[in-house]
Amino acid sequence: xxxxxxxxxxxxIRTDFPTKFGIPRQSGLADVPARIVFEPEYRNADALRxxxxxxxxxxxxxxxxxxxxxxxxxxxxxxxxxxRRVGVFATRSxxxxxxxxxxxxRLHRVEYGTPEGAVLHISGADLMxxxxxxxxxxxxxxxxxxxxxxxxxxxxxxxxxxxCAEGVLDALxxxxxxxxxxxxxxxxxxxxxxxxxxVYGFPFGGFEVRFTVADGVLTVLSAEKV
Numbered sequence: 001x002x003x004x005x006x007x008x009x010x011x012x013i014r015t016d017f018p019t020k021f022g023i024p025r026q027s028g029l030a031d032v033p034a035r036i037v038f039e040p041e042y043r044n045a046d047a048l049r050x051x052x053x054x055x056x057x058x059x060x061x062x063x064x065x066x067x068x069x070x071x072x073x074x075x076x077x078x079x080x081x082x083x084r085r086v087g088v089f090a091t092r093s094x095x096x097x098x099x100x101x102x103x104x105x106r107l108h109r110v111e112y113g114t115p116e117g118a119v120l121h122i123s124g125a126d127l128m129x130x131x132x133x134x135x136x137x138x139x140x141x142x143x144x145x146x147x148x149x150x151x152x153x154x155x156x157x158x159x160x161x162x163x164c165a166e167g168v169l170d171a172l173x174x175x176x177x178x179x180x181x182x183x184x185x186x187x188x189x190x191x192x193x194x195x196x197x198x199v200y201g202f203p204f205g206g207f208e209v210r211f212t213v214a215d216g217v218l219t220v221l222s223a224e225k226v
Contacts, residue, residue, distance in 0.1 A: 009132040011038040013061070016176065016205035018129050020065060022188045026092075027059075027103035028124045030182040033175075034105075036120035036133065043117030051120075052110055056139035059103045059125070062132045066094035078191035080153055092154065103127065104139050160187045160213060164220040171225055176205045184211065184218055 015034040017023045024030045036059075051057075074085040075093040088096055105122040112118050120136075162184045169177045189200055194213070201210040203226060210221045 007134055009039055009134065010042045011036050011133040013125060013127045013129065013131050013133060015125060015127060015129045016179070018203050020128055022183060022202035022204060023128055024126045024183060024186055027105055027126045029186050031123045032125060032179055032183060033121070033123050034125045036122060037116045038118070045112060045118045048110055048118055051107065054107060054138040057105055057107050057122070058137040058139050059105060059133055060135040061101045061103065061127060062134065063094035063099035063101050064132055065128065067099045068095060071095065071097045077153065080191070082192035090152070159185050160216055160218045162218045162220065168220050169223050172205070172207060172223055180204055180209065184220065187213065187218065189213060
């Protein structure tokens with residue numbers, strides 16, 4: 001029997017993504033704003049003393065929608081078309097022996113004195129709304145950054161050009177509109193879904209966004225308030 005350890009949820013993230021579809025594939029790909037709200041027992045401002053001196057943070061979190069009782073030594077990464085199997089430890093797949101994720105985010109400010117205690121305002125997260133966070137650590141560029149590192153199949157994908165018919169995004173607040181366009185430019189479709197003419201959709205910030213992609217152009221069809 002494998003050994004187990006106890007882990008505590010210290011916080012949860014609050015974002016405009018209530019589902020997995022549409023979330024940036026990796027942290028830092030789009031400057032999506034988010035808040036980190038601490039659980040009541042960890043709402044101690046002393047625990048954040050000095051954190052504003054860092055520009056970026058590491059988040060250690062749980063793939064809460066991918067927790068399984070068993071695991072497979074190989075997975076099918078969407079970026080490889082969903083047909084080729086590779087070792088789970090050679091991927092960032094959420095389907096792991098321990099459903100733990102790691103993301104680097106930018107810290108913008110700490111808001112003190114809210115009804116939820118001290119709240120971290122960040123951007124660049126690739127987490128779904130409500131995702132449990134296990135730990136937060138400072139990002140240190142001199143040791144954490146390796147620009148020369150190889151990336152195997154998980155290299156950055158090609159961006160798409162985003163087009164919207166006049167008035168399609170008018171209902172969205174300006175700040176949400178800009179964030180959505182950054183997310184769409186990364187082409188949020190799964191790597192194995194590239195059907196011409198298919199209409200895709202996902203909820204974002206209280207709106208249902210629908211789009212198609214053809215010849216490197218993503219066309220926003222609608223953004224309707226839910």
